[in-house]
Amino acid sequence: MDLSSINPILLIAAMIAAATPILLAAIGELVVERAGVLNLGVEGMMITGAVCGFIIAVNTGSPTVGFIAAAVGGAVLSLLFAFLTQVALANQVASGLALTLFGLGLSSLMGQSYVGIKPPRADPTPLGPLADIPVIGPILFGHDMMVYIGLGIVAATWAVLKFTRAGLVLRAVGENHDAAHALGYKVKRIRTLAILFGGACAGLGGAYISLIRVPQWTEGMTAGVGWIALALVVFASWKPWRVLLGAYLFGGITQLQLNLQGAGVAIPVEYLAMSPYVVTIIVLVILSADKSRAPGSLGRTFHASG
Amino acid sequence: MKFTTLLASAALALGLAGGAMAQDPTKVGFVYVGPVGDGGWTYEHDQGRLAVEAEFGDAVETVFVENVAEGPDAERVMTQMALDGADLIFTTSFGFMDPTINVASKFPDVKFEHATGYKRADNVSTYSARFYEGRAVQGHIAGKMTESNIIGYIASFPIPEVIRGINSAYLHAAKVNPDVEFKIIWVYTWFDPAKEADAAKALIDQGADVVLQHTDSTAPQAAAQEAGDVMTFGQASDMAQYAPFPRVSSIIDNWAPYYIERTRAVMDGTWESVDTWDGIPTGMVEIGEITDAVPAEVKAEAEAMIEAMRTGEYHPFTGPINKQDGSAWLAEGDVADDGTLAGMNFYIEGVDGEIPQ
Numbered sequence: 080m081d082l083s084s085i086n087p088i089l090l091i092a093a094m095i096a097a098a099t100p101i102l103l104a105a106i107g108e109l110v111v112e113r114a115g116v117l118n119l120g121v122e123g124m125m126i127t128g129a130v131c132g133f134i135i136a137v138n139t140g141s142p143t144v145g146f147i148a149a150a151v152g153g154a155v156l157s158l159l160f161a162f163l164t165q166v167a168l169a170n171q172v173a174s175g176l177a178l179t180l181f182g183l184g185l186s187s188l189m190g191q192s193y194v195g196i197k198p199p200r201a202d203p204t205p206l207g208p209l210a211d212i213p214v215i216g217p218i219l220f221g222h223d224m225m226v227y228i229g230l231g232i233v234a235a236t237w238a239v240l241k242f243t244r245a246g247l248v249l250r251a252v253g254e255n256h257d258a259a260h261a262l263g264y265k266v267k268r269i270r271t272l273a274i275l276f277g278g279a280c281a282g283l284g285g286a287y288i289s290l291i292r293v294p295q296w297t298e299g300m301t302a303g304v305g306w307i308a309l310a311l312v313v314f315a316s317w318k319p320w321r322v323l324l325g326a327y328l329f330g331g332i333t334q335l336q337l338n339l340q341g342a343g344v345a346i347p348v349e350y351l352a353m354s355p356y357v358v359t360i361i362v363l364v365i366l367s368a369d370k371s372r373a374p375g376s377l378g379r380t381f382h383a384s385g
Numbered sequence: 386m387k388f389t390t391l392l393a394s395a396a397l398a399l400g401l402a403g404g405a406m407a408q409d410p411t412k413v414g415f416v417y418v419g420p421v422g423d424g425g426w427t428y429e430h431d432q433g434r435l436a437v438e439a440e441f442g443d444a445v446e447t448v449f450v451e452n453v454a455e456g457p458d459a460e461r462v463m464t465q466m467a468l469d470g471a472d473l474i475f476t477t478s479f480g481f482m483d484p485t486i487n488v489a490s491k492f493p494d495v496k497f498e499h500a501t502g503y504k505r506a507d508n509v510s511t512y513s514a515r516f517y518e519g520r521a522v523q524g525h526i527a528g529k530m531t532e533s534n535i536i537g538y539i540a541s542f543p544i545p546e547v548i549r550g551i552n553s554a555y556l557h558a559a560k561v562n563p564d565v566e567f568k569i570i571w572v573y574t575w576f577d578p579a580k581e582a583d584a585a586k587a588l589i590d591q592g593a594d595v596v597l598q599h600t601d602s603t604a605p606q607a608a609a610q611e612a613g614d615v616m617t618f619g620q621a622s623d624m625a626q627y628a629p630f631p632r633v634s635s636i637i638d639n640w641a642p643y644y645i646e647r648t649r650a651v652m653d654g655t656w657e658s659v660d661t662w663d664g665i666p667t668g669m670v671e672i673g674e675i676t677d678a679v680p681a682e683v684k685a686e687a688e689a690m691i692e693a694m695r696t697g698e699y700h701p702f703t704g705p706i707n708k709q710d711g712s713a714w715l716a717e718g719d720v721a722d723d724g725t726l727a728g729m730n731f732y733i734e735g736v737d738g739e740i741p742q
Contacts, residue, residue: 084535084568084591085590086591090590093583093586093587187420187422190422191422194424195422195424195626196626197607200611288578292582293579293582293602293604293607294611295603297420297424297578297602298452299452300578302577302578302580334583337583337584337587338591340569341537341569342591343738347742348571348573348741352571352573
């Protein structure tokens with residue numbers, strides 16, 4: 080056992096990068112659920128974003144354009160879910176699961192000729208001398224753009240939900256869609272927009288995996304991250320900053336356990352492997368003792384009857 | 386993934402409907418643990434399947450299901466294949482062993498072939514390749530090339546196959562570089578690019594300048610490429626898209642001749658349950674090009690070792706070798722027997738850490 084071989088600075092930097100895909104997908108799903116819609120298709124939207132982003136990035140040579148395409152791809156796929164649940168009034172759970180299956184199949188079809196290709200590399204954000212500051216430089220300023228965009232999306236989501244009229248309307252629709260409808264808000268339109276936002280965020284999260292974290296395309300490469308993001312939203316009791324905390328905890332401990340193994344720590348590997356799930360759940364359960372509850376209309380189909 | 390399974394089942398059903406009219410070709414099924422596009426293990430098995438199609442043309446019909454989880458799902462997939470009229474079914478992952486035996490007992494007329502397992506039956510053969518021969522070569526190169534003397538190893542599951550690989554690589558790395566240290570990370574998956582990339586990064590962050598892997602994706606190569614000065618080896622497949630650096634050589638599994646031979650045996654009725662374990666001498670294990678990133682003398686030494694194994698002069702596990710706890714395993718000049726190798730559940734002396742139980 081040789082703990083000195085773990086470099087804490089590199090470890091924290093790796094944690095932040097590892098948390099980003101979960102964070103992006105979870106914050107999108109949070110907005111969807113706050114609007115009263117349960118979209119279980121996160122995994123499908125992520126993998127579709129991953130393949131769309133990859134294809135476009137390879138063909139244009141620009142990771143940035145790739146990420147935009149990933150957001151669009153995720154959003155377009157989520158439109159299918161919006162149509163099923165908001166127009167055809169289908170069951171949300173079944174539609175979400177179908178979306179995941181569809182996304183996995185569609186992405187493997189689209190990605191067939193992209194196996195084994197290397198995407199263009201995304202450079203670290205040019206923050207100049209900031210990245211050279213000892214200790215905090217590599218931790219805070221050495222990342223690629225998407226890490227900061229992810230943080231920005233969390234902050235913006237929090238601010239919009241808490242302080243703006245649009246956020247209030249969105250939450251009202253999620254809490255009680257009948258009351259919101261009676262007040263004249265367009266419940267379906269608002270929910271559709273929320274679903275699109277969720278799809279775009281999931282797409283970005285997927286592309287982070289295929290363009291930066293792994294960088295390559297392989298079928299099924301999101302490997303369940305979408306499901307973790309879904310669980311995270313619940314354990315974070317639908318609060319943006321807790322989603323951030325949960326994602327960092329999960330990403331962080333995932334990295335930490337790999338590093339501990341490399342350092343030869345004498346804890347059975349099975350415990351290390353399950354630790355990210357256990358620790359994240361415990362911390363978030365403790366935090367959720369404040370009786371936050373799910374949005375009142377979550378998962379219920381809205382049908383304007385009057 | 387379930388969706389692709391569904392599609393494949395539909396294709397299977399369609400194939401059956403169409404095939405019934407023709408003059409009944411021999412039907413060969415393949416059950417894969419990963420996607421055919423993984424660039425590694427499953428990719429090579431699928432190349433073998435395509436070789437069977439190319440060899441026999443219309444006389445055979447092949448079907449495959451990819452991304453089959455190692456568990457009850459595997460049994461369902463195999464049963465479906467057998468019900469759909471497969472004559473011969475290859476199941477290509479260690480975790481398919483028990484499901485293969487279970488399904489085979491229900492379909493005595495269908496022949497099964499399980500890769501890397503040790504349980505056989507009248508209609509179940511086993512086959513595997515001596516990957517440890519290839520790992521000896523990679524270990525030699527790794528030991529010569531490392532400057533930090535830290536070699537990272539991404540291990541999948543703690544089964545004899547993987548432990549054997551670690552031992553073989555360590556033995557030959559330590560032989561040419563006594564200061565070498567192995568850092569081993571168990572990821573508990575054969576194929577999860579994100580996890581493999583994370584493991585590779587953790588090893589690199591801890592100072593490894595050579596990363597060996599016993600997982601199936603090319604994600605560690607991508608991570609090494611990003612790090613800039615880290616060396617890797619192709620695993621199961623050539624992974625040549627990362628050559629000449631960071632991928633400096635590779636272990637390639639060439640299943641095609643075996644699959645063709647076994648399919649032919651079913652077609653002419655001579656199929657028998659056998660246990661095949663071939664390596665470099667028969668070409669089931671190949672060493673991919675050693676690139677110019679490796680100095681000429683090291684390359685020559687590696688090639689000499691390959692040649693010695695091909696002719697049978699050299700066995701990677703030749704004594705003296707002690708077990709991790711210092712107890713003697715092989716005396717000077719002794720060669721490990723296949724039984725011990727097949728069930729290997731201990732590290733050799735010098736390897737740090739414990740095997741997860």
